[in-house]
Amino acid sequence: MAKLSVNINKIATLRNSRGGNNPDLVKVALDCERFGAEGITVHPRPDERHIRYQDVFDLKAVIATEFNIEGNCREQKFIDLVLANKPAQVTLVPDAQGQLTSNHGWDTLKHRDYLREMVALFKKEGIRVSIFVDPVEEMITAAADTGTDRIELYTEAYATEYAQDKAKAVAPYVEAAKRAQELGLGINAGHDLDLHNLSYFAAQVPALLEVSIGHALISDALYLGLENTVQMYLRQLKN
Numbered sequence: 001m002a003k004l005s006v007n008i009n010k011i012a013t014l015r016n017s018r019g020g021n022n023p024d025l026v027k028v029a030l031d032c033e034r035f036g037a038e039g040i041t042v043h044p045r046p047d048e049r050h051i052r053y054q055d056v057f058d059l060k061a062v063i064a065t066e067f068n069i070e071g072n073c074r075e076q077k078f079i080d081l082v083l084a085n086k087p088a089q090v091t092l093v094p095d096a097q098g099q100l101t102s103n104h105g106w107d108t109l110k111h112r113d114y115l116r117e118m119v120a121l122f123k124k125e126g127i128r129v130s131i132f133v134d135p136v137e138e139m140i141t142a143a144a145d146t147g148t149d150r151i152e153l154y155t156e157a158y159a160t161e162y163a164q165d166k167a168k169a170v171a172p173y174v175e176a177a178k179r180a181q182e183l184g185l186g187i188n189a190g191h192d193l194d195l196h197n198l199s200y201f202a203a204q205v206p207a208l209l210e211v212s213i214g215h216a217l218i219s220d221a222l223y224l225g226l227e228n229t230v231q232m233y234l235r236q237l238k239n
């Protein structure tokens, strides 16, 4: 069964909107672990609009499951942060500065030499490396040439097309995973996976090791916890 790594970026977004420590990011990470999550994912961005660099140190000190740090290794600050914390896994994502969210995988052909250098740097420190890629055969093949341990398949296209034709939506991911398997690469996946599209993806894509899920999971936590919470507030007003 693929592991679930919970991406807690959105908890930090909410916390930062008031400047205090509510919700408490570290507590949420520990709660996710207590409830069965097998990993915690964060994606610190250069503007620190959600995960702050200090959060990474605070999380690393306490979490017991797999810590996965995602980000763009073109930022020296990101490289230093990862090397200082030595997470179980670093996922290299080619986002531009100020980008709203991740929207494409690496061009592993164009950036093969650079990625090879980055992969070696992190692996030397005992950190597993995963490269974020679109489900395109040449990109998977060139990713293997970098020496990376794993790839993370960027699943936004699957999530968007799922409602219309799920078999067609998943087909490129199945092919990409087969190619990755042939090349000896581990397979992760993420972006816009949710309660509707996840089980089909996990059933169809061979050798899936890990999914990282944030936006939908945190949104669902609000929906599913809202009834209890409203009732608790109402109880406070009764006397």
Ligand SMILES: CC(=O)[C@@H](O)[C@H](O)COP(=O)(O)O
Pocket (backbone or CB within 6 Å): 007, 009, 010, 042, 043, 045, 070, 093, 100, 101, 102, 132, 190, 191, 192, 214
């Ligand atoms: C790498 C990836 O797939 C993203 O989903 C990312 O981790 C989310 O980042 P934001 O929370 O900033 O949208």
Ligand SMILES: NCC(=O)COP(=O)(O)O
Pocket (backbone or CB within 6 Å): 007, 041, 070, 152, 189, 190, 191, 192, 193, 212, 213, 214, 215, 216, 217
């Ligand atoms: N790597 C993908 C991730 O961490 C979470 O993506 P999303 O569920 O927030 O779209």
